Amino acid sequence: MSTTVSISFDINTPGKNTGYLVVGDSTNNSGWTSHRVPIISFKNGEGPTVLLVGGTHGDEYEGQIAAASLSRSLNINDVTGRIIIIPCISMEAGRNGNRLWNDGANFNRVFPGQENGAVHGKLAHFLSSELFPQCDGVVDMHSGGRSMYFIPSSNMTWVKDKTQRAKLIKNMLAWNTEVHMIGGEQPNTDPYSLLNRNAEAQGKSVSTGEFGGIGTTTPQSMRIIKEGLENFLRAFGVLKGQVKTRSEMGRGALAIVDFRDGNKFINAPRAGIYENLVALGAEVKKGDIVGQIHDVDHPDTPPVPVYTAADGIVGVIRGFPPVVTGDCVCVVGKKWNSLEEIEKAEANS
Amino acid sequence: MSTTVSCSIDLDSPGKTTGYLKIGDSTNHSGWATYMVPIIKYKNGQGPTVLVLAGNHGDEYEGQFAARDLANNLDINEVTGRIIIIPCLSQPAAKAGTRLWPDGTNFNRIFPGNENGAVHGKLAYYLSTELFPQVDAVFELHSGGRGHHFVPCSHMVWSQDVTQRKRMIEGMKSYNTSHHMVFPEQPGTDPTTLLPGLVERLGKGLVTTELGGSGIATYESTKIAKDGLRNGLRYFKVIKGETKTREELGFTPPLFLDLRSSQSYHSATHVGLYENIKGAGDSVEKGEVIGLIHDMDHPDTPAAEIRAQQSGVIGVMRGFPRVNIGDVVAVLGPAYSSTDEFPENPE
Numbered sequence: 001m002s003t004t005v006s007i008s009f010d011i012n013t014p015g016k017n018t019g020y021l022v023v024g025d026s027t028n029n030s031g032w033t034s035h036r037v038p039i040i041s042f043k044n045g046e047g048p049t050v051l052l053v054g055g056t057h058g059d060e061y062e063g064q065i066a067a068a069s070l071s072r073s074l075n076i077n078d079v080t081g082r083i084i085i086i087p088c089i090s091m092e093a094g095r096n097g098n099r100l101w102n103d104g105a106n107f108n109r110v111f112p113g114q115e116n117g118a119v120h121g122k123l124a125h126f127l128s129s130e131l132f133p134q135c136d137g138v139v140d141m142h143s144g145g146r147s148m149y150f151i152p153s154s155n156m157t158w159v160k161d162k163t164q165r166a167k168l169i170k171n172m173l174a175w176n177t178e179v180h181m182i183g184g185e186q187p188n189t190d191p192y193s194l195l196n197r198n199a200e201a202q203g204k205s206v207s208t209g210e211f212g213g214i215g216t217t218t219p220q221s222m223r224i225i226k227e228g229l230e231n232f233l234r235a236f237g238v239l240k241g242q243v244k245t246r247s248e249m250g251r252g253a254l255a256i257v258d259f260r261d262g263n264k265f266i267n268a269p270r271a272g273i274y275e276n277l278v279a280l281g282a283e284v285k286k287g288d289i290v291g292q293i294h295d296v297d298h299p300d301t302p303p304v305p306v307y308t309a310a311d312g313i314v315g316v317i318r319g320f321p322p323v324v325t326g327d328c329v330c331v332v333g334k335k336w337n338s339l340e341e342i343e344k345a346e347a348n349s
Numbered sequence: 350m351s352t353t354v355s356c357s358i359d360l361d362s363p364g365k366t367t368g369y370l371k372i373g374d375s376t377n378h379s380g381w382a383t384y385m386v387p388i389i390k391y392k393n394g395q396g397p398t399v400l401v402l403a404g405n406h407g408d409e410y411e412g413q414f415a416a417r418d419l420a421n422n423l424d425i426n427e428v429t430g431r432i433i434i435i436p437c438l439s440q441p442a443a444k445a446g447t448r449l450w451p452d453g454t455n456f457n458r459i460f461p462g463n464e465n466g467a468v469h470g471k472l473a474y475y476l477s478t479e480l481f482p483q484v485d486a487v488f489e490l491h492s493g494g495r496g497h498h499f500v501p502c503s504h505m506v507w508s509q510d511v512t513q514r515k516r517m518i519e520g521m522k523s524y525n526t527s528h529h530m531v532f533p534e535q536p537g538t539d540p541t542t543l544l545p546g547l548v549e550r551l552g553k554g555l556v557t558t559e560l561g562g563s564g565i566a567t568y569e570s571t572k573i574a575k576d577g578l579r580n581g582l583r584y585f586k587v588i589k590g591e592t593k594t595r596e597e598l599g600f601t602p603p604l605f606l607d608l609r610s611s612q613s614y615h616s617a618t619h620v621g622l623y624e625n626i627k628g629a630g631d632s633v634e635k636g637e638v639i640g641l642i643h644d645m646d647h648p649d650t651p652a653a654e655i656r657a658q659q660s661g662v663i664g665v666m667r668g669f670p671r672v673n674i675g676d677v678v679a680v681l682g683p684a685y686s687s688t689d690e691f692p693e694n695p696e
Binding site for chain 1: 367368369385387388389410412414417420421436437440443444445446495498563564565566567568569571588622625626627628631643645646647648649651652666667668669670671
């Protein structure tokens with residue numbers, strides 16, 4: 001129970017309702033202000049409750065636009081259960097075109113939040129203590145941000161708990177994106193400080209994705225996320241209508257890009273301006289050059305090549321070209337053609 | 350003659366030489382600093398002098414990569430004449446990933462520069478008074494920047510001087526992009542404050558580009574930048590080898606977008622989050638919705654529609670989605686197979 005965040009309407013009311021999460025705040029220019037985050041609920045008939053969150057990172061716009069579009073276009077009669085939509089949880093970061101909040105907080109590292117903390121801490125606390133508990137499903141839509149460019153895709157963390165993993169797999173596949181991605185835990189990070197992992201730890205059925213990148217949207221990336229979201233909601237049983245197969249959605253054969261090995265993340269070995277020398281989706285072999293870093297101060301210094309240490313598919317390329325040592329510039333994943341292949345490899349290892 | 354910028358190398362000496370433009374500067378952390386801009390020169394045999402410039406806007410990277418590729422990999426024996434390369438004019442902006450210099454200066458609005466001004470003013474003055482007079486042609490490579498995303502193209506402003514216009518059309522075509530775009534002069538702007546606007550009026554060969562956008566560069570857009578630059582340099586006969594047309598390379602013939610009409614430019618009518626409904630390269634009909642502006646603060650407010658003011662092909666879509674009223678969100682216009690088909694005066 002949060003005493004520092006309230007909702008301006010009752011999200012248990014049938015029908016469509018729109019309003020705000022109202023968060024107590026006090027700023028230099030407004031001593032007694034309330035930070036407002038738009039929230040929309042649709043409730044009709046019987047069925048599960050699903051929470052859709054966009055804008056966890058402010059400069060990832062596909063999810064924000066898909067959520068805002070759905071909240072305007074969804075017909076209440078098509079809902080069976082309850083859909084709660086927060087188009088942009090990090091409003092100030094979204095407004096400024098930043099990944100992070102103005103104080104540098106990464107909303108995806110502040111869970112389970114802090115009831116009497118900063119606005120983002122209060123919001124995270126409200127989500128984890130009030131919203132997640134009343135949901136069956138939680139969807140967190142990302143899209144790379146300014147620095148990275150993903151093949152638009154739904155993804156999942158390959159968790160150890162097999163029951164939980166089965167839910168994540170089912171949800172990931174329902175988006176029918178051209179590829180899906182699986183990742184491991186980020187090193188040196190408390191996994192439960194992430195929004196999706198916090199929901200998962202509460203036993204919720206979670207789905208996530210990275211639907212593009214570079215802090216922009218294109219008609220193509222928007223089509224992929226909107227079509228995928230609709231299919232996911234149908235598969236989850238909260239939206240009426242026929243679930244579509246990959247071929248019905250015009251997609252090719254299933255492909256899963258696996259980032260679980262640490263050596264699939266390629267980091268800049270030095271500072272400079274990074275040039276992508278491979279295209280998204282390209283197939284590369286261990287030792288191939290994926291990019292080069294230019295020393296723009298020294299015209300005689302040749303560019304420093306950047307290599308992949310793994311075979312696979314280029315799932316992520318660099319967006320923002322200026323890099324410092326250690327920045328991620330490319331992610332190469334092993335390609336699987338079915339889940340059975342992954343399970344089999346796991347059984348043999 | 351500039352007294353505040355010098356070049357550390359002799360631009361007339363034969364062979365390949367690299368060095369710096371050195372500009373007197375004085376900063377909070379370095380009272381007697383020299384601001385250094387890398388410059389590379391190739392000279393071999395007889396032929397014209399061509400100046401290759403990139404990084405006029407810091408967050409436009411394809412041209413910077415193409416210029417550096419040339420500086421790193423061009424064989425001096427391929428050269429017939431002289432090529433002078435400045436891979437990045439606005440170094441502080443490029444390093445920060447911004448369009449403008451840290452003091453807010455747009456390098457493309459300060460020509461002919463100021464000999465005793467800020468570093469950018471001194472640099473512009475040196476280009477105007479020392480470099481431009483000694484060159485036959487200039488390549489000026491842009492790519493949209495954070496706010497916009499172009500179909501990678503070479504482009505031009507529709508010069509009023511018919512001889513110059515013809516020279517620019519041929520130069521534009523030599524870049525072999527799938528689209529070529531023709532723009533009007535920007536309203537409310539002295540055209541000679543722009544780098545290419547000044548070069549145009551000096552009667553030089555001139556090729557300008559917009560090779561992508563959104564403040565990033567992909568492998569594909571960078572390849573277009575590099576390949577086009579090589580072909581363009583062959584067209585100006587400063588590197589050896591035959592120039593090729595798109596058709597000779599097995600590509601589709603180019604489309605020429607006429608963006609001269611004031612109806613070409615589409616601006617945001619509201620503050621909000623802009624969604625490209627139609628993308629760069631798409632054909633649209635007059636009246637069709639090409640974009641939506643979402644009011645993220647008010648969930649009950651319907652998205653504002655941006656409709657095509659004329660039929661045509663979208664040359665430029667929005668990059669950075671957050672918009673203010675008046676921000677350009679799309680540029681579109683009729684497509685032709687040649688500039689010869691352009692009407693005398695656009696609608």
